[in-house]
Amino acid sequence: MKLDAHIPSGPLDTCWTRHKDSLPLLSPANKAKRTLIVVGTGLAGASAAASLAELGYTVHAFCYQDSARRAHSIAAQGGINAAKNYANDGDSVWRLFYETIKGGDFRAREANVYRLAEVSGAIIDQCVAQGVPFAREYGGGLANRSFGGALVSRTFYARGQTGQQLLLGAYSALARQVAAGKVLMHPRTEMLDLVVVDGHARGIVTRDLVTGRIELWAGDAVLLCTGGYSNVFYLSTNAKGCNATAIWRAHRRGAGFANPCFTQIHPTCIPQAGEYQSKLTLMSESLRNDGRVWVPRRAGDTRPASAIPEEERDYYLERMYPSYGNLTPRDVASRAAKRMCDEGRGVGPGGRGVFLDLTGAVRTQGRAVIEERYGNLFEMYQRITGEDPYEVPMRIYPAPHYTMGGLWVDYNLMSTIPGLFVLGEANFSDHGANRLGASALMQGLADGYFIAPYTVTGYLASTRLAPVSTDHQAFRAAQAEVEERTRRLVSLSGPRSVDELHRELGSVMWNLCGMSRTAAGLRQAMERIAELRQRFWQEVRVPGGAEDLNQELEKAGRVVDYLELADLMCRDALAREESCGGHFREEYQTPDGEARRDDEHFAHVAVWEWSGDEQPPRRHTEPLSFANVQLTTRSYA
């Protein structure tokens, strides 16, 4: 597997500009003749589809939801970073770049991260022009707030619904192109395979989720914008339908999978309440701006929060990390919460929770101020738990939230399969081993609005592609495989539901490949996954047929892919013999329990190559070189 990142040489701060200038162009007439396939309509997919259509391409856009507007980017709460320095607090492109690369524990490429910081300002401009109702100051200017992992206020927000508003902005741009006839929108359609012709990605196989029809789509390039794979854990903050099938099927067709073990466990989610639980709900980490995280000093203290006097509370983040305090990055905050609970100082049912206390802020700043900032979050918390966070501290616990790993891409966002581009959370590119708050929205929109339009054009202008139709043998073969898999799935008539097996997989992954990992645990996880893969085909029942809306069939296909991906995550976690960011190996920690990175042996991207169902995947590496930043131990103390 050839891994050339195609990073332009020369100074970092002019890399992207020089690269754009060097990319070949296509004439408007030629663009009109090209067809592009965009899978997923979240921030990355909707912004890419709309922007490419504006350039004149014909775009087929696909989503599994009933409308493009429902993609899970919509649930992002807190905000989006941009190095505008409106707060005059010393922010700059360099600082956003540096904090992002440091926050990722130096496991991302300098040039990619710098570009992300560089285009961040244009994203805000674009969104404001679309009518995104960002929070404003009284003077009419945009308001900013600070966010986990940052010392400056660079986060733009629309109440606690920033993702929703940014997505509706991108969706409206997409809708405009649908009306113009340049985007052909295919909702309720799931991609089930990638078609590669003569080494180039040329199309996809889909299933119409209402009629069950398997369809073939040919094009000149395919863009996967299908999000992350946190649902491997069953319980996560992702939407129920979020899945890894598109990227996993592309991986099986030859796309390298980078750093699959880099998963983010978000520190501030509502703890699990029971066995029937179907998902976990995030409480935006913006709450940590005004909230204080604490547990009782004494293990086994079951008194209600109000009965625990101030001196018997341990504000452990403020104690352990005095300079960042409650704003320490997510990986650090999550592990600290786990440690408190492991020490027996957790609160709530089962002792798996810590307090996130805003009652003090309500007292000092007044209810109105807090309500304006976090009203909808408080409401959501109260709905789910039945407790009033204005009166009693919230209980939170970490939960799987985001995956930094994903398909490997070069500087052009192209995977190891020419013509297959991967945008947003689905790629591995910008967040290293840990993502900072408010930067997922930034990356999704950067990729879609400002990067892919240039690099996809560059690819098309420099590549000779023979015309291809869906009658091509590669299309027919992929279709036959999909039909066969579907037929096998609907014929399953064991005693158990797909969800039961998925829950089992989730619990294996959470316990053995979650916040804390060991070599022995990972080996055990791989054995259990292998066993689950066998049992899946014997024990699962998929009621109904393949020719209509069948939600159990949809789930079954996704879980088959999770079972394979889970194995790869464990392999990757086992091979990475260091702790960095969200990947914490118990064998590699400092005496005070912090992550111990090994830059000598692991300052690289691990890229896995699929070697067939019978062979273990092969591990390749892309070395990471740091010419502009000094590799330091991340310290938030």
Added chain:
Amino acid sequence: MRLELHIWRQAGPKARGRFVTYPLDGVSEHMSFLEMLDHLNQQLIARGEEPVAFEHDCREGICGSCGVVINGQAHGPLPGTTCCQLHMRHFADGDVLFIEPWRARAFPVLKDLVVDRSAFDRIIQAGGYISTRTGSAPEANAIPVAKSAAELAMDAAACIGCGACVAACPNGAAMLFVAAKITHLGVLPQGQPERLRRARAMVAQMERELFGGCSNARECEAVCPKNISIATIARLNRDFLKASLSA
């Protein structure tokens, strides 16, 4: 707790639907309404029956996928709440619940509780946007927006497009949905150039989709999970009237 469920089952768009009764045991008060349906479906699967199809995704009240009518109320009894955020603690042991899909001419049933809401997308495509090309935007702070306008826009922009307003309306009108978008974009300076054209185009599409008109029943506002006010409909009417007079 134990419930008696009467759920609308319909095999496909053209099939005849009917209520089927399911007694359901072992419901926890901490379950969300959708988790209660999951619980039922797990039992149906174990019995070899087809589970009830219902729409859902984020399960945190923001994607707008879910929505069923519970005992005659869209999204159920709790104001300002989608049914994924409605928890069973708001029901009592022994309750009898009739659960049906959104019913509106413009939202045909696809299966069981799942309906086709693509009409909403077509209304947005008709004009629910500000025409701006990627890359052409001025510096963000070059356009000052009064805080009050931004807040008002945000109140309306909070619409999740779930369709409860249509389901609750005796006329099957989509006025609240359309008005929310008209208000969101119409109170912002960026939205002014296309304001009247937008109102005209969106209303025309709304009518083509066979949604009814508003007769001030205010049912939409009562069920809206995002508490969008019918004051937005007044804005829509004003913009539409202006558009008609200037046409």
